[in-house]
Amino acid sequence: MIPLHQRIRAEIEAKILSGEWQPGHRIPVEHELMAQYGCARMTVNKALSALAEAGLIVRRKRAGSFVARPQLHAMVLDIPDLQSEVIARGDAYDFRLLRRQVRPGRPHVAEELELVLAGEPLLVLDGLHRVNGQPLGFETRLVNLEAAPEMEAVDFSALSPGTWLLQHVAWTEAENRISAVAADARVAQALEIPAGTACLAVDRRTWRGGERITTVRQVFPGEAYDLVARFGPSQR
Amino acid sequence: MIPLHQRIRAEIEAKILSGEWQPGHRIPVEHELMAQYGCARMTVNKALSALAEAGLIVRRKRAGSFVARPQLHAMVLDIPDLQSEVIARGDAYDFRLLRRQVRPGRPHVAEELELVLAGEPLLVLDGLHRVNGQPLGFETRLVNLEAAPEMEAVDFSALSPGTWLLQHVAWTEAENRISAVAADARVAQALEIPAGTACLAVDRRTWRGGERITTVRQVFPGEAYDLVARFGPSQR
DNA sequence: GCCTCGAATATGTATAGACATAATGCCGAG
DNA sequence: CTCGGCATTATGTCTATACATATTCGAGGC
Numbered sequence: 001m002i003p004l005h006q007r008i009r010a011e012i013e014a015k016i017l018s019g020e021w022q023p024g025h026r027i028p029v030e031h032e033l034m035a036q037y038g039c040a041r042m043t044v045n046k047a048l049s050a051l052a053e054a055g056l057i058v059r060r061k062r063a064g065s066f067v068a069r070p071q072l073h074a075m076v077l078d079i080p081d082l083q084s085e086v087i088a089r090g091d092a093y094d095f096r097l098l099r100r101q102v103r104p105g106r107p108h109v110a111e112e113l114e115l116v117l118a119g120e121p122l123l124v125l126d127g128l129h130r131v132n133g134q135p136l137g138f139e140t141r142l143v144n145l146e147a148a149p150e151m152e153a154v155d156f157s158a159l160s161p162g163t164w165l166l167q168h169v170a171w172t173e174a175e176n177r178i179s180a181v182a183a184d185a186r187v188a189q190a191l192e193i194p195a196g197t198a199c200l201a202v203d204r205r206t207w208r209g210g211e212r213i214t215t216v217r218q219v220f221p222g223e224a225y226d227l228v229a230r231f232g233p234s235q236r
Numbered sequence: 237m238i239p240l241h242q243r244i245r246a247e248i249e250a251k252i253l254s255g256e257w258q259p260g261h262r263i264p265v266e267h268e269l270m271a272q273y274g275c276a277r278m279t280v281n282k283a284l285s286a287l288a289e290a291g292l293i294v295r296r297k298r299a300g301s302f303v304a305r306p307q308l309h310a311m312v313l314d315i316p317d318l319q320s321e322v323i324a325r326g327d328a329y330d331f332r333l334l335r336r337q338v339r340p341g342r343p344h345v346a347e348e349l350e351l352v353l354a355g356e357p358l359l360v361l362d363g364l365h366r367v368n369g370q371p372l373g374f375e376t377r378l379v380n381l382e383a384a385p386e387m388e389a390v391d392f393s394a395l396s397p398g399t400w401l402l403q404h405v406a407w408t409e410a411e412n413r414i415s416a417v418a419a420d421a422r423v424a425q426a427l428e429i430p431a432g433t434a435c436l437a438v439d440r441r442t443w444r445g446g447e448r449i450t451t452v453r454q455v456f457p458g459e460a461y462d463l464v465a466r467f468g469p470s471q472r
Numbered sequence: 473g474c475c476t477c478g479a480a481t482a483t484g485t486a487t488a489g490a491c492a493t494a495a496t497g498c499c500g501a502g
Numbered sequence: 503c504t505c506g507g508c509a510t511t512a513t514g515t516c517t518a519t520a521c522a523t524a525t526t527c528g529a530g531g532c
Contacts, residue, residue, distance in 0.1 A: 003485060016408065019445030023406040029512060040487045045513080053289070061513045062495040070407060077313035077465045166308065170259045172252065176311060176465040180416040180436040180458030198434035198458070200416040209255030222416035222434075229313045229412040229465075239515060265482060276517045281483080297483045298525035 004039055008047035016056055016067050027057060027065040075229040079176060079202075082129050082137065083163050091131050095160040098190065099126035102145070102152060112142060114205075115212045121145040123152060125161050128190050129218075135191045136224065141216040148213060165206075165214060173207040178227065187219050198222040240275055244283035252292055252303050263293060263301040311465040315412060315438075318365050318373065319399050327367050331396040334426065335362035338381070338388060348378060350441075351448045357381040359388060361397050364426050365454075371427045372460065377452040384449060401442075401450060409443040414463065423455050434458040 015021045028036070033044045048065055051057045058068045086093040101124040105112040116122050123143040129136045141161055143151055148169045156164070181201045188195040202218045251257045264272070269280045284301055287293045294304045322329040337360040341348040352358050359379040365372045377397055379387055384405045392400070417437045424431040438454045 005485075017445065019406070019408060019447070031512085040489095041513095042488085043486060045515095046485090048513090050289075053286075059513065060495075061493065062497095062511055064512065070410070072402065072410065073315045073317060075313050075315060075410070075412060077311050079309045079311060079465070081309060170255070171306060172255060174306070174308065174311065174467045177462050178414055178436070178465070179462035180434040180456075182434040182458070196432065196434075198416040198418040198432075200414070200436075209253060211255070220416075222418070226413050226415035229315070229414070231410045241515080267482085276519095278518085279516060281485095282515090284483090295483065296525075297523070298481055298527095300482065 004037065005043050005046040005050075008033065008037060008044060009050050012047065012051060013056060021067050023067050023069040025067045027067065029064055070231060072231075075231045077176075077227060077229040079227065081163070081166070083160055086131050086136075092133070094130050094133075094158060095156065096128045096130060096158075097125065097156045098128060099124065100156065101125075111215065115142055115144045115215055116146060121152075125156060127156065127161070129160065137218050137220040138187045138190045139216060139218045141214060143214045144212055147208060147211055162216065169208075169213060171206040171208050171213055175205050177203040179203070180222070181219065183219065183221075191219070191221055193221055200225055200227070202227075240273065241279050241282040241286075244269065244273060244280060245286050248283065248287060249292060257303050259303045259305040261303045263303065265300055306467060308467075311467045313412075313463060313465040315463065317399070317402070319396055322367050322372075328369070330366050330369075330394060331392070332364045332366060332394075333361065333392045334364060335360065336392065337361075347451065351378055351380045351451055352382060361392060363392065363397070365396065373454050373456040374423045374426045375452060375454045377450060379450045380448055383444060383447055398452065405444075405449060407442040407444050407449055411441050413439040415439070416458070417455065419455065419457075427455070427457055429457050436461055436463070438463075 012021075012027065021027070027048070030041050030044045030048065033047075034041050037044070048057065048059065052059050052065070055070070055074075056068055057065050059065045083093050083095075102121060103124065104119045105116040105122045107119075112122060123141075123145050125139075125141045125143070127139050127141075129139065139162070143161070143165075145152055148165070150168065151161075151164070154161075154164055179201050181199055183191065183193055183195055183197045183199050185195050187199070188197065191197075191199075199222055200220045202220075204214075204216050204218070206213045248257075248263065257263070263284070266277050266280045266284065269283075270277050273280070284293065284295065288295050288301070291306070291310070292304055293301050295301045319329050319331075338357060339360065340355045341352040341358045343355075348358060359377075359381050361375075361377045361379070363375050363377075365375065375398070379397070379401075381388055384401070386404065387397075387400070390397075390400055415437050417435055419427065419429055419431055419433045419435050421431050423435070424433065427433075427435075435458055436456045438456075440450075440452050440454070442449045
């Protein structure tokens with residue numbers, strides 16, 4: 001019932017991932033596979049093109065197709081959505097708003113100017129993600145109200161701004177920057193950990209076609225949280 | 237000179253990424269695009285299939301194709317290769333080996349048993365990545381010598397084991413786990429930072445077919461290093 | 473009003489053939 | 503022996519056509 005090009009792809013993929021075909025190994029040329037599966041070349045081609053797209057093989061004209069030497073530097077990172085992740089585990093999630101403020105962007109703060117022109121309205125939100133009443137992560141967010149004016153009216157005393165934004169505001173590009181920081185006094189107090197504890201910081205910025213929508217920094221205690229990036233069969 | 241299907245793809249992608257076609261917008265059906273570009277349906281189909289694969293659009297039979305609502309949780313993570321990254325910047329890279337040891341896997345250490353059976357040979361390497369003579373990151377590595385026997389003979393007093401492994405040992409699957417840790421005494425001394433400093437820890441495990449090859453933990457001072465994950469046009 | 477079934481529609485898969493393009497390797501000229 | 507150019511080969515793109523499949527919409531029966 002599964003399409004033939006997908007079966008061809010899966011069988012070759014299995015040979016590669018099992019190690020039976022090592023990097024550098026030459027894959028049967030399209031005419032051979034065509035004969036082997038009794039199908040048209042387009043079908044074989046589709047399977048091989050998909051494998052090439054996924055980076056598992058390299059194709060060279062006149063020479064043939066070869067198992068690729070995998071590269072470390074482009075892996076798929078899972079960024080869990082806190083709320084759905086927590087709820088999926090059967091725990092209770094809530095968001096506690098600590099600060100809310102609408103004010104113009106300050107002309108001397110570079111971070112705010114990346115988001116809005118000086119004087120344009122900026123929504124500032126600080127809050128705490130919690131699991132079963134325990135602090136999970138601290139979040140500081142700036143929102144460009146020009147890009148998401150409806151957001152000014154939303155009540156975030158319980159709903160997470162990230163969740164609301166994902167559902168209501170379209171974005172086209174996003175960047176996450178991951179680093180380690182020591183918890184400062186404010187974060188430490190909110191997360192109920194000693195000041196100076198090593199924490200994972202995720203800085204996320206989102207755009208909609210050139211226009212900046214929001215900037216957020218989320219800080220998690222180091223032992224309570226990690227991020228995973230994979231290359232391999234689970235990739236798809 | 238660029239293939240037509242790629243041009244079609246690029247033009248639709250541009251409309252989506254510019255925000256001109258918002259999420260939920262219905263894309264012209266294949267027959268319309270076919271007429272618009274004066275080509276066969278297979279060509280249009282190839283362009284749209286690629287966009288669907290990349291997650292930019294969603295295709296539904298009978299209904300049509302629609303701009304997808306982007307999901308946060310699968311972004312592409314750049315994991316720089318330290319050595320080439322540093323050299324590309326024009327700085328001097330070197331690796332200093334701090335410890336080297338070959339011994340059997342200890343039966344009570346879970347981490348070692350994931351790599352080898354108890355009693356099988358294990359290569360243990362500790363070392364320091366340096367830029368212009370300054371410490372950049374501390375690395376602790378376990379290597380399964382069954383999987384990479386040639387490695388026992390290599391001199392790592394200057395060459396980084398990661399670089400050697402990437403070039404000489406084929407792998408099929410890898411996982412990176414990113415977390416924050418406080419520098420312990422040994423790491424702090426090696427990196428010349430105060431003990432307890434917040435650091436970014438990258439735990440990497442690689443496989444070949446089901447067989448584990450190596451486990452490595454790299455620790456970087458928090459301010460000196462970060463990782464970036466993106467979704468968007470730079471994705472390809 | 474509601475439910476079922478069939479027609480229309482858009483995508484999914486596949487074929488057979490054609491020409492384009494790139495790279496390898498061989499062969500002959502110098 | 504070396505170098506340039508040409509034939510060969512494998513992939514890349516595209517066409518025109520066909521049938522399969524999933525989903526929606528509407529018509530008709532209850």
